Amino acid sequence: MKLLPLFLRRPIEAVYERRLAATLVGLPRPQHVGIMLDGNRRWARQAGHTDLREGYRAGGAKATEFLDWCTAAGIERVTLFMLSDDNLGRPAEQLGPLIEIIKETVQDITASDRPWEVQVIGSLDLLPGATAEILKEATATTAGRGGLKVDIAVGYGGRREIVDAVKSAFAAHVAAGGDPAELAERFDIDDISRHLYSPTADQTDFIIRTSGEQRLSGFLLWQSAYAEMHWVDCYWPAFRRVDFLRAIRSYAGRQRRYGK
Numbered sequence: 001m002k003l004l005p006l007f008l009r010r011p012i013e014a015v016y017e018r019r020l021a022a023t024l025v026g027l028p029r030p031q032h033v034g035i036m037l038d039g040n041r042r043w044a045r046q047a048g049h050t051d052l053r054e055g056y057r058a059g060g061a062k063a064t065e066f067l068d069w070c071t072a073a074g075i076e077r078v079t080l081f082m083l084s085d086d087n088l089g090r091p092a093e094q095l096g097p098l099i100e101i102i103k104e105t106v107q108d109i110t111a112s113d114r115p116w117e118v119q120v121i122g123s124l125d126l127l128p129g130a131t132a133e134i135l136k137e138a139t140a141t142t143a144g145r146g147g148l149k150v151d152i153a154v155g156y157g158g159r160r161e162i163v164d165a166v167k168s169a170f171a172a173h174v175a176a177g178g179d180p181a182e183l184a185e186r187f188d189i190d191d192i193s194r195h196l197y198s199p200t201a202d203q204t205d206f207i208i209r210t211s212g213e214q215r216l217s218g219f220l221l222w223q224s225a226y227a228e229m230h231w232v233d234c235y236w237p238a239f240r241r242v243d244f245l246r247a248i249r250s251y252a253g254r255q256r257r258y259g260k
Helices: 006-023 040-046 053-072 092-111 129-140 158-175 180-186 189-193 241-252
Strands: 032-036 077-084 117-121 149-156 206-209 228-231
Touching: 006 241, 040 053, 053 077, 053 092, 053 241, 077 092, 092 117, 092 129, 092 149, 117 129, 149 158, 158 180, 158 189, 206 241, 228 241
Parallel strands: 032 077, 032 206, 077 149, 117 149, 206 228
Antiparallel strands: none
């Protein structure tokens, strides 16, 4: 079937988008959305780019656009999964440009005039020292803004986060003069939740992954215990507001049981 020309499709999509948004008024929506920005390189190949960094650049620009959509939808927190700890094992010729684009994206997000409160989560000690400092400095400028809370996961792994949370809990207990054996005896879920990279985000309502893949790949393993999942076939740079609104509609139609 032949597609309509772009100049015809856009107005039609705009009308559909408005109608779809109107149907969501008053319906339940997630408070915390985690999204896996997957398929940047595949999008670049599909678009005919010989430089795959163009996929990451397009993906970075889409991240800011996505945060605007979440703000308009009244979502309170977003976690963007940009780089896993496994990705740090990629060849230097791939990893170096990707980290540079992530730095640029974080700086663009934090430098915007939107009231977003941004923090970078993950094992920043695994990143080059200068990169970690730039990311920390960029996010420090947004402290106290009070708007949409944005966690940007860089060098992040869900299993590593849980291990680090346990270590942090014991370190804090010992530093306060406590007995490790006593903590081990009473250690529970709350002890881990309080020591996550972003302890105020210990639960996630909704996780979206683009590119058609249907797995978590270590993303928010602790926080996603009762999260709803939504898989999208398109690559991240091609993700549209219509796709976002459809995802929110899908969430609104689900009955959340929280394991009961």
